[in-house]
Every structure is written in structure tokens, then in C-alpha cells.
Amino acid sequence: MGHPFCFWIAGTLAILTALGVILARSPLYSALSLAATLLSTAVLFISLQAHLAGAVQVMVYAGAILVLIVFTVMLLNLRGDSGEKPLRPAAAAAGMVVCAAFFLGLTAFFAVDAPTPPAVGPEFGTAGAIGRLLFAPGSRFVYAFELVSVLLLAALVGAIALGRPGPEQGKDAAS
Amino acid sequence: MLTLADLDAIAPEITLAVTLGLVLVLDLLFRPAERRLTGWLALSGVTLAASQIVKNLAAAAPLPSAAAGFFSGMFVADSTASFFKLIFCLAAAGAVVIGYRSSEISRARHGEYHFLLLAATLGMCFMASAGDLVMVYLAVEMLSQASYILAGYIRNNPRSSEGALKYVIYGGVASGAMIFGISILYGFTGVTDLVLVGQGLAGTASSPAALMAFLFMLVGLGFKVAMVPFHMWAPDVYEGAPAPVTAFLSIGSKAAGFAVLLRVLFSVGAQAAPGGGGIEAAAIPWREMLAVLAVLTMTVGNLSAIGQRSLKRLLAFSSVGHAGYLLAACTTATASGVSSILFYFVVYFLMTLGAFHVVVLVSNATGRDSDADYAGLGWKQPFLAATMSIFLVSLVGLPPTAGFLGKWYLFTALVEMGSWKFLLLTLAALLNSVISLYYYVYIIKKMWIEEPAPEGRRVVVGFVPGILLAVLAFLTVYPFGYGGAVLAAASKAAGDRASFLR
Numbered sequence: 001m002g003h004p005f006c007f008w009i010a011g012t013l014a015i016l017t018a019l020g021v022i023l024a025r026s027p028l029y030s031a032l033s034l035a036a037t038l039l040s041t042a043v044l045f046i047s048l049q050a051h052l053a054g055a056v057q058v059m060v061y062a063g064a065i066l067v068l069i070v071f072t073v074m075l076l077n078l079r080g081d082s083g084e085k086p087l088r089p090a091a092a093a094a095g096m097v098v099c100a101a102f103f104l105g106l107t108a109f110f111a112v113d114a115p116t117p118p119a120v121g122p123e124f125g126t127a128g129a130i131g132r133l134l135f136a137p138g139s140r141f142v143y144a145f146e147l148v149s150v151l152l153l154a155a156l157v158g159a160i161a162l163g164r165p166g167p168e169q170g171k172d173a174a175s
Numbered sequence: 176m177l178t179l180a181d182l183d184a185i186a187p188e189i190t191l192a193v194t195l196g197l198v199l200v201l202d203l204l205f206r207p208a209e210r211r212l213t214g215w216l217a218l219s220g221v222t223l224a225a226s227q228i229v230k231n232l233a234a235a236a237p238l239p240s241a242a243a244g245f246f247s248g249m250f251v252a253d254s255t256a257s258f259f260k261l262i263f264c265l266a267a268a269g270a271v272v273i274g275y276r277s278s279e280i281s282r283a284r285h286g287e288y289h290f291l292l293l294a295a296t297l298g299m300c301f302m303a304s305a306g307d308l309v310m311v312y313l314a315v316e317m318l319s320q321a322s323y324i325l326a327g328y329i330r331n332n333p334r335s336s337e338g339a340l341k342y343v344i345y346g347g348v349a350s351g352a353m354i355f356g357i358s359i360l361y362g363f364t365g366v367t368d369l370v371l372v373g374q375g376l377a378g379t380a381s382s383p384a385a386l387m388a389f390l391f392m393l394v395g396l397g398f399k400v401a402m403v404p405f406h407m408w409a410p411d412v413y414e415g416a417p418a419p420v421t422a423f424l425s426i427g428s429k430a431a432g433f434a435v436l437l438r439v440l441f442s443v444g445a446q447a448a449p450g451g452g453g454i455e456a457a458a459i460p461w462r463e464m465l466a467v468l469a470v471l472t473m474t475v476g477n478l479s480a481i482g483q484r485s486l487k488r489l490l491a492f493s494s495v496g497h498a499g500y501l502l503a504a505c506t507t508a509t510a511s512g513v514s515s516i517l518f519y520f521v522v523y524f525l526m527t528l529g530a531f532h533v534v535v536l537v538s539n540a541t542g543r544d545s546d547a548d549y550a551g552l553g554w555k556q557p558f559l560a561a562t563m564s565i566f567l568v569s570l571v572g573l574p575p576t577a578g579f580l581g582k583w584y585l586f587t588a589l590v591e592m593g594s595w596k597f598l599l600l601t602l603a604a605l606l607n608s609v610i611s612l613y614y615y616v617y618i619i620k621k622m623w624i625e626e627p628a629p630e631g632r633r634v635v636v637g638f639v640p641g642i643l644l645a646v647l648a649f650l651t652v653y654p655f656g657y658g659g660a661v662l663a664a665a666s667k668a669a670g671d672r673a674s675f676l677r
Contacts (some may be wrong), residue, residue, distance in 0.1 A: 105387075106387065108383075109383040109384045109386075109387045110384050110387075112383050112384070117362050117363060117365065118364070118365035120365070138247075140246060140247035140248065140249050140307070141249075141309065143246040143249045143250065144249060144307070144309050144310060144313055147301065147310070147313050147314070147317070148313060150192060150195075150294070150297065150317065151298075151313060151316060151317045151320065153294075154290075154291065154294035154298075154317060154320055154321050155320045157199065157287060157290055157291065157294075158287075158291060158320060158321060158323070158324035159324075160287075161284065161287040161291070161324055161328075162324055162327060
């Protein structure tokens with residue numbers, strides 16, 4: 001467990017920037033807030049000794065995926081309002097009430113005798129331990145790892161099937 | 176460690192995965208106009224997988240460690256899972272056959288259509304066999320990813336895109352909630368194996384936090400089976416998706432959702448009793464929760480179906496209603512409850528595939544999907560209208576159709592429980608069947624009583640679709656020839672699950 005100070009700062013930042021993602025008017029600011037949220041979460045991971053999860057969070061999410069989002073926003077020139085109406089006050093209030101109730105409910109549920117999580121060793125969550133879980137011969141997660149590859153293949157083909165322009169459309173109409 | 180028994184158990188999945196790869200390669204070799212020929216490959220792959228499943232199911236001695244699981248418990252190949260897998264294979268084969276001539280899928284995109292169908296089927300099979308929280312999540316995602324794409328498969332059609340987009344957004348929220356619940360369960364117990372999670376919770380299950388985690392998981396699974404209040408995507412997706420995909424999703428996706436729901440409920444919910452006091456003592460009151468959700472689901476589904484003008488939307492809400500009946504049967508947690516669910520899915524497959532096939536034929540001819548197209552169909556095309564009437568009557572559950580037998584077994588399993596709570600649940604289901612009578616008979620009335628519209632076009636029924644419809648209708652209207660055998664197989668398969676429960 002890292003320093004509690006670290007937890008409070010990174011946690012507060014994560015929540016504030018997450019609010020920024022949904023409240024910012026400009027898509028670009030939303031994307032940048034998301035980057036800040038992901039980075040603060042990475043700090044939380046690292047303070048919990050989950051170094052690999054933290055590093056992956058920075059490299060994959062804050063790095064690769066956000067760059068893609070920012071590129072898309074810039075290329076499509078989505079600056080400022082997209083002409084959509086601001087949320088009605090009643091809807092916004094209802095949303096806030098639901099969120100607050102959800103938050104309080106969750107806190108209450110966890111405050112009332114939550115089971116104590118089992119203790120973990122110092123190795124837990126480190127890159128070495130995760131690597132052994134995923135790839136070591138005899139590890140049960142090898143099988144799940146193989147399944148992920150099929151899942152990604154399906155997602156890839158699906159993305160191409162949806163995104164590919166259809167030059168054959170004219171021919172289709174004729175046949 | 177990997178053993179030969181592991182490979183034997185997973186053979187159907189390997190077959191599906193290999194076929195999937197072959198379809199992808201062949202698709203590139205064929206010219207656009209010929210790409211739908213990959214359907215034959217997909218069909219033979221599914222048939223081969225089905226034969227392997229039957230072999231596993233019919234093995235005189237069940238595979239060793241069938242209930243304990245293969246691949247160190249990641250993959251459970253008990254006979255209930257195998258039975259569900261057969262239903263998935265049937266649904267996939269049906270979607271290939273109906274999709275072959277559908278005008279909604281363009282010729283050049285048939286290869287990818289078959290690829291995605293196989294990927295979804297593979298995801299379903301893994302769902303039925305998931306023995307670990309990680310596998311549950313991955314398999315559900317695999318099915319979801321493929322279904323999102325299939326739902327939006329019609330190009331330049333705003334409805335199809337809208338349905339797919341709603342599906343993605345709702346699905347993303349549901350799977351987010353599910354992985355949240357899974358992570359809390361893992362945090363409490365430190366294990367991901369379903370049985371071990373249940374045992375780990377046993378000491379602490381009175382904690383509201385465990386209940387919360389369980390509820391979060393239920394959101395993700397409820398989304399898959401279109402349980403109220405997570406059913407909102409169903410009408411839009413069913414309406415927008417190509418009809419063969421709709422039929423596939425309404426049967427396969429629902430069955431897969433129930434397969435994994437049953438396993439999670441029975442292994443996590445039932446074992447989470449202090450001292451292992453069986454299901455009656457389960458600290459998470461999942462039976463009561465599920466019973467309330469079941470009544471809500473059937474009532475909302477059936478009431479919303481009334482007044483729908485689009486046949487696909489009507490069938491979507493009706494499928495929500497059917498999910499309610501099946502959820503009610505889940506609460507029994509007995510072997511006869513599970514076997515009645517298995518039997519119902521076979522019946523549901525016959526009548527839903529048939530009804531959607533008629534809808535495909537009619538909307539292919541008219542280019543739209545409205546109940547006005549069915550006015551006077553009985554006078555113009557008695558064969559089409561007669562088969563459709565049979566499917567609708569069976570969906571209501573009137574004798575002597577297969578739907579009646581299915582509902583009979585569902586309700587018997589409920590009544591057998593003996594307590595007044597279950598009688599109340601049965602009563603709610605019966606009342607709902609009466610409500611559903613209204614909107615199904617409305618279509619039948621339209622077909623046989625109303626005058627045909629003068630500009631109405633003739634629906635062309637080809638040779639193969641005609642044979643398929645006739646066979647489906649015959650099986651639906653005369654279930655006595657095969658019903659006993661199917662029920663025996665279902666009870667044999669469910670008995671296995673019951674042993675898993677103890």
C-alpha cells in the first residue's frame with residue numbers, strides 16, 4: 001500500500017478529471033481530461049504495487065488510445081459545440097440524484113461488514129507474477145489467453161466489415 | 176496440465192475455431208459474387224461440431240472430471256452445457272440457411288457474415304462451458320462483439336445502425352457493470368473459479384457487499400437474456416438487424432445467456448450458503464430477486480408487444496416475455512426446472528426460427544416490415560399464412576403445439592416446488608400467456624379475416640425455404656413424435672447439472 005497522501009491526491013484528481021470528461025463542451029478538452037483521468041488511475045495502480053497495470057494504463061490507454069481519440073477529434077474538426085442542446089436541468093438533476101444514490105448505496109454496502117479480502121504476498125500484481133499466470137506451462141489462464149486472441153480476431157474482422165467502403169454496392173442492387 | 180481428455184472435451188470448439196479460420200481465408204479467395212458459398216463450409220463446420228457434441232453427450236460413461244472441469248477448471252463440459260451447445264449449433268445453422276437468400280446481406284459480405292456468425296457461436300459455446308469468472312467475461316464479450324457487428328450489418332440503413340449503436344452502448348454499460356461485480360467478487364475471495372468463489376463467499380455471504388457484487392453480475396447476464404430492465408436494446412436491435420441475425424440472436428444469444436446464468440446461479444449462488452446448507456439456505460436471496468425480475472420481465476414484455484406494428488418488434492417483445500417464463504423456471508433450481516428450460520429452448524428454436532423465416536420472406540418481397548403486409552395473406556398464400564399461424568399459436572402455448580408442451584413442463588417444474596410462492600409465480604406466468612394470446616391472435620386475424628391490400632405483392636417462397644418452413648411447422652404442430660426423446664435427453668442432461676449443485 002502506498003502512502004495515503006498519494007491515494008487521496010490521485011483519487012481526487014481522477015474524480016475531478018472524470019467530471020471534466022463529461023462536462024467539457026469541447027471534445028478536445030474531454031479527451032485531454034480523459035488522459036488526466038487515466039494517468040491518475042495509473043498512479044493509483046502503482047501506489048498499490050500493481051506496477052504492470054500502471055504501466056499498461058499509461059502506455060496503452062493514455063498513450064496509444066488517447067492519441068487515436070485526439071487524432072480523430074482533430075481530423076474530423078469537432079471543435080466547440082456540435083450544435084446539440086444543453087442537457088435539460090430536470091434531466092441533469094435526475095442524473096445527479098441517481099448517481100448520488102448509487103454512490104451512497106455502494107459506500108453503505110461496503111461500510112457494513114464487507115468481507116476482508118484474503119492477504120496477498122509481496123509478489124502479487126508484479127509483472128513477473130502476471131507473466132507467470134498468463135504464460136507459464138500449467139497455468140490455468142493460458143487457455144483464457146488463447147481465447148482472447150480469437151476474440152480480438154473477431155473484433156478485427158468486424159471492424160473491417162463495418163468500416164470497409166462498399167464498391168460492390170452498385171453490383172448488389174443489380175443482382 | 177493439458178491432457179487428451181481436455182482436447183476431447185473441447186473438440187467442438189476447436190472445430191468451430193478451425194472453420195472460422197478457413198472461412199476467413201476462403202472469403203479472400205472467392206470472387207465477391209461467389210462468397211456466399213462459404214456458407215456451405217460454415218454449415219459443415221457447425222454440423223461437425225454438433226456431431227462431436229452429440230458424441231460427448233452420448234458417451235456411455237461421462238468424460239472424467241466433466242463436472243469438475245477441464246483446463247484446471249476453466250472449461251466445464253457437463254451435459255447441460257453440451258445440450259445448450261447443440262441449440263447454439265442449430266441456431267447458427269438456421270442463420271446460415273435463412274441468410275443464404277436474404278436480400279439484406281449483400282453478396283460480397285457473406286464471407287464476413289459467416290465468419291461473425293461462427294465467432295458468435297464459438298462465444299456462446301464458451302459461455303455455456305465457462306467455469307471461471309474470467310471465462311464468463313471473455314465469452315460474453317466474444318459473443319457481444321460479434322453480435323454488435325451483425326446487428327449493424329445492413330449498409331446505409333439508419334435503423335440498422337441505430338439498433339447496433341444502442342446495442343453497443345447498452346452492452347458496454349452492462350459488461351462494465353459485470354466486470355465491476357466480478358472484480359469485487361475476486362477481491363473478496365481471491366479466486367476466480369466459480370465453485371471456489373461460491374465456497375469463499377459462504378463464510379461472508381451475509382455481507383451486503385457480496386449481494387451488490389452479485390447484482391452487478393446479474394446486470395451483465397440479464398442484458399444477454401433481455402431481462403427487464405435491461406431489455407431496452409431488444410426491440411431496436413431486432414428491428415434493425417437483418418432478419419436471419421435477429422433469429423440467431425433471439426435464440427442463440429438468449430440460450431447462451433441462460434446457460435451462463437444457470438451456472439453462475441448454481442455454483443456461486445447456491446454454494447454461498449454458510450455451512451453448505453444447500454440452496455434453501457443461500458445467504459444471497461437470489462431466488463426471490465430472480466422471481467421478482469421474472470414477473471417484471473414477462474409482464475413488461477407482453478404488455479409492450481401489444482400494439483406493435485412491426486412484426487420484428489412484436490417478436491422482440493414476445494421474446495422478452497419468453498425470457499420471463501424461463502427466468503421463473505430458473506428460480507426452482509431443481510433438475511426438472513433445468514430440464515424444462517432445456518426442452519423449452521428446443522421448442523423455442525423451432526417456432527421462433529419459423530416465425531422469423533416467414534417475416535424474412537414477406538419483408539424480402541415488400542421491402543418493409545409492417546403488419547399491413549400480412550392483411551389477407553391467408554387468402555393469397557395459404558401455405559405461408561398457415562405455417563405462420565402454427566408458429567404464432569405455438570408461441571402462445573396452445574395445445575397441441577410444441578409451445579404448449581414447453582410451457583407445460585416449465586409450469587409443472589414450478590408447481591412441483593409446492594410452496595405458495597411458486598404457485599403465485601405460475602399464476603403470473605399463466606396470466607401473461609393470456610395477455611400474449613391477444614397480440615399473436617391479432618396477426619392471425621389479420622392474415623385470415625381481413626381483406627388483402629389491392630397493391631400487395633406476391634411473396635415468393637423458394638423450394639428450400641418452403642421445405643424448411645414445412646418441416647418446422649410440422650415439428651411445431653406435431654411434437655409428439657420427438658418430444659419424449661428430447662425431454663428424456665434434456666432430463667438426462669439436467670441431472671448432471673443437479674449433481675453439480677450438491
